[in-house]
Amino acid sequence: LPKIKHYKWEVEYMFWSPDCVENIVMGINGQFPGPTIRANVGDTVVVELTNKLHTEGVVIHWHGILQRGSPWADGTASISQCAINPGETFTYRFVVDKAGTFFYHGHLGMQRSAGLYGSLIVDPEEGKNEPFHYDEEINLLLSDWWHQSVHKQEVGLSSNPMRWIGEPQTILINGRGQFNCSIAAKYHSGSKPCALKGGEQCAPFIMHVHPNKTVRIRISSTTALASLNFAIGNHQLLVVEADGNYVQPFRTSDIDIYSGESYSVLITTDQNPSENYWVSIGVRARRPNTPPGLTLLNYLPNSPAKLPILPPPETPDWEDFDRSKNFTFRIFSTMSSPKPPTRFDRRIFLLNTQNRLNGFTKWAINNVSLALPPTPYLGAMKYRLKTAFNQNPPPENFPSNYSIDIPPPNPNTTIGNGVYRFKLGETVDVILQNANMLNPNTSEIHPWHLHGHDFWVLGYGDGKFSTAVHGRKLNLKNPPLRNTVVIFPNGWTAIRFVADNPGVWAFHCHIEPHLHMGMGVVFAEGVEKVGRIPKKALACGVTAKALMKNPINPKP
Numbered sequence: 001l002p003k004i005k006h007y008k009w010e011v012e013y014m015f016w017s018p019d020c021v022e023n024i025v026m027g028i029n030g031q032f033p034g035p036t037i038r039a040n041v042g043d044t045v046v047v048e049l050t051n052k053l054h055t056e057g058v059v060i061h062w063h064g065i066l067q068r069g070s071p072w073a074d075g076t077a078s079i080s081q082c083a084i085n086p087g088e089t090f091t092y093r094f095v096v097d098k099a100g101t102f103f104y105h106g107h108l109g110m111q112r113s114a115g116l117y118g119s120l121i122v123d124p125e126e127g128k129n130e131p132f133h134y135d136e137e138i139n140l141l142l143s144d145w146w147h148q149s150v151h152k153q154e155v156g157l158s159s160n161p162m163r164w165i166g167e168p169q170t171i172l173i174n175g176r177g178q179f180n181c182s183i184a185a186k187y188h189s190g191s192k193p194c195a196l197k198g199g200e201q202c203a204p205f206i207m208h209v210h211p212n213k214t215v216r217i218r219i220s221s222t223t224a225l226a227s228l229n230f231a232i233g234n235h236q237l238l239v240v241e242a243d244g245n246y247v248q249p250f251r252t253s254d255i256d257i258y259s260g261e262s263y264s265v266l267i268t269t270d271q272n273p274s275e276n277y278w279v280s281i282g283v284r285a286r287r288p289n290t291p292p293g294l295t296l297l298n299y300l301p302n303s304p305a306k307l308p309i310l311p312p313p314e315t316p317d318w319e320d321f322d323r324s325k326n327f328t329f330r331i332f333s334t335m336s337s338p339k340p341p342t343r344f345d346r347r348i349f350l351l352n353t354q355n356r357l358n359g360f361t362k363w364a365i366n367n368v369s370l371a372l373p374p375t376p377y378l379g380a381m382k383y384r385l386k387t388a389f390n391q392n393p394p395p396e397n398f399p400s401n402y403s404i405d406i407p408p409p410n411p412n413t414t415i416g417n418g419v420y421r422f423k424l425g426e427t428v429d430v431i432l433q434n435a436n437m438l439n440p441n442t443s444e445i446h447p448w449h450l451h452g453h454d455f456w457v458l459g460y461g462d463g464k465f466s467t468a469v470h471g472r473k474l475n476l477k478n479p480p481l482r483n484t485v486v487i488f489p490n491g492w493t494a495i496r497f498v499a500d501n502p503g504v505w506a507f508h509c510h511i512e513p514h515l516h517m518g519m520g521v522v523f524a525e526g527v528e529k530v531g532r533i534p535k536k537a538l539a540c541g542v543t544a545k546a547l548m549k550n551p552i553n554p555k556p
Ligand SMILES: O=C1O[C@H]([C@@H](O)CO)C(O)=C1O
Pocket: 164, 354, 437, 444, 514
């Protein structure tokens, strides 16, 4: 029988040493990362979240949870709800309807970068099994960490000229990493060994396993910036899940994981049982300036202090995008997965560019840089409060002669907060088109994350998408269902989804500073079908005014 999983959480800043350097992090109930939520399919998760921060609001997004029938619980400030003010409590209540590896994180300003995140794992209904067997399970939540405060990072990004945040100091595995020392110093002359006893906040999260077992490793990435590569010495990985959807199992030596993605891999602990093995998580897709995150696969009953014979696996060259594509293009859905509709009703093209606005640096989609309004869209649309945001929809396309291989000829952009509105049930294609940045010969990856839906990834390509050339070659047979997908430098990615979830949903680059600089759009469908929005989600902006006039229920 479905259960109610009830949690009471308090969010606060606290001193912590995630990488052996004391800093402040956003903790939940005194923990960093926040507590893991674990539920079965069909359960209702209830989180009573109290904001114990003194000077800022807070919201939490449940990444990968579709929020069918509860769009006000999606946890996006300015979109699904008003920020929870200091001292206030907001109750998130939602059903988890799909098994998989998920996580949650802050979705106001750059609070995810400040460490507001944790894991959310959904098991099949009680008595039901996963479509694969495993004996043991390990959960890894990956993140990246800066020593500079998030406030300073944010001011840098919004200054003229922009001060970029640079690369992270440390990669964290379940909130733990080591700065300025290495637990693998023994293999590299010149690197300083870490003096760790094991009880420190920055001591590595050791992966304990038994020999001759099948182990499921859940891996999710909530990095602010870094694209990661995960490998275990001597062990092949069998990929079985991506973003809470089963995939056609395939074997690989390592996986790439972009911010916002999650995977499950199976390993067989069939190597020499008297040894331990390195787990290495390195940076890819941007010129790295961060040492890999390391931990050990500890074959019990060996002591974890017994270091592996071989050094940690080397992360593949950051610029080897062919290798990254090779991995990404191997991901297909299982035979029994839902298939996409064979036709789309509407296709929109989203050009990703880096731009300028009066000397400030922005990211823009079809030359509109998203600046979120003070009134959340969900309430504003449900109660038809037209002053809340620009009622004109943003452009669905970009000039066909736009050259994606050179910096924008006119780098000036505009800010906007319009909404792409879909008919309820409409099949929507989105062609994400990457382009050159402000500097010549530069184009970076962007992992795009959609709220409220999974989408099918129909294809990828280099250069500019052409309907005539690529439109007929899309994969409608076994495209993977996901909630996050990457666009490669100077390339395009095509996705399809059915707009069947009444609500207002963010679709954005999951790189935290990029979203902050405007790299996102807002989708909406069937808002008139949305049920009663909790009043606390409406108590700001023009929805608050409507509530004051009609405190029982604002008139739609
Ligand atoms: O938005 C960004 O800014 C920097 C760079 O373009 C300017 O320093 C970078 O790598 C980004 O992704």
